[in-house]
Amino acid sequence: MCRWLAYSGTPIRLEDLLYRPRYSLIDQSQHSREGVETTNGDGVGVGWYxxxxxxxxxxxxxxxxxxxxxxxxxxxxxxSSPLFLAHIRASTGTPVQQSNCHPFRFQNWLWVHNGSIREFARLKRDLVLAVDPELYPSMAGSTDSEVMFHLAITYGLRDRPVAAVERMAGLIESVAHRHGVPDPLQMTVGTTDGDRIWTFRYSSEGRSRSLYFSTDMTALRALHPELDTLRRLSEETRLIVSEPLGEMEGAWQPVPESSYGIIQQGDDELGRFAPAGP
Known part of the structure; x- marks a missing residue:
């Protein structure tokens, strides 16, 4: 599987999250504590605005x-950037090549994924045929993650992101059912248009990979008034991570099973995620 993070808020250097925390994303590439694999060494990527x-x-x-x-x-x-996504890859069977590394990009959108489509080789043809033909030329790699991204775009990611990802998940489960593949989908997903970040945690079996969000800055400052660094971050600063970057008490909350979140100006959103039938 993989590890990833998404950041939105006060502009910071990428190294502040990729390298400096105790359990930084780079540390997780060798010493993941909550991933399926301890080592995630099959590629790395970062997309930033x-x-x-x-x-x-x-x-x-x-x-x-x-x-x-x-x-x-x-x-x-x-x-430095006010919004970025970063990813370290552990291949689930597709080649280790640059076009298979995350984030995937389409126009102003970025997409990262941890998880897999079970028996993807058996399901791939039916899934790819459901991608909008106009989008097909932009698929450069061979991963299930990139196919998921283009299916979500096909189903309206740019206009209704939650509904589009629900339709994408529903299609995968429907195709898998026809092929006799049980519990086909495992995913935590982060995607952004450069303004808002959407995150999803879902699996067909109901035991999804780990995902956390940072406590809002007001609450975090109240918990840890001794930390000067927190004063430099805006009230809107948020972070989504596959696993916590440190052990600061009260800093991290698990994303609930089968749910989506939206990081945006003003109040963030957290809702129930349910695949929609094709």
Missing amino acids: PVDAAGEPALFRAVGPAWSDVNLRELAHAT
Whole structure:
């Protein structure tokens, strides 16, 4: 499987989350505590929206392990962003190549995924045929994650993200049922249009991979008034992670099973996620 994080808030250097925390994403690439695999060394990527810039996000993806990528370290030290997604990959069977590394990008959208489609090779043809033909040329890799992304776009991700991902999940379960594949879908997903972040935690078997969100800044400052760094972050700052970046009491809350969340200006949202039939 994989590990990922999504950040929105006061612009910070990428290294502040990728490298500096005790259990940073780079540390998790070798020492994951809650993943299926301890090591996630089959690629790394980060997509970010530059400060004071509009349009497509920038993207860095590499096939080597995150812990030894000197280019990533240089980029993370020099780059600040108010919104970014980062991912470390553990392949579930598809090749280790750059086009299979996350995040995936389409126009102003980014997408990261941890999980898998069970027996994807058997289901892939039916799933790919459901992708909008106009989107097909933009699929460069061979992963189930990229197919899921393009199915979500096909079903209206750009207009109704939650409904689109519910239809995507429903299609996968329907196709799997026809092929006799039980409990086909395992996913935690992070996706963003550069303004809001949507996150999803769901599995067909009801035992989804780990996912957490940070406590709101007001509550976190009240819990830890001794931490000056928290004062520099805006009230809107939020973080979604596959597993906590540290052990600060009260900082992390688990995303409920079968749910979605929306990180946005003003009140965030948390709701029930249920696949929709095709």
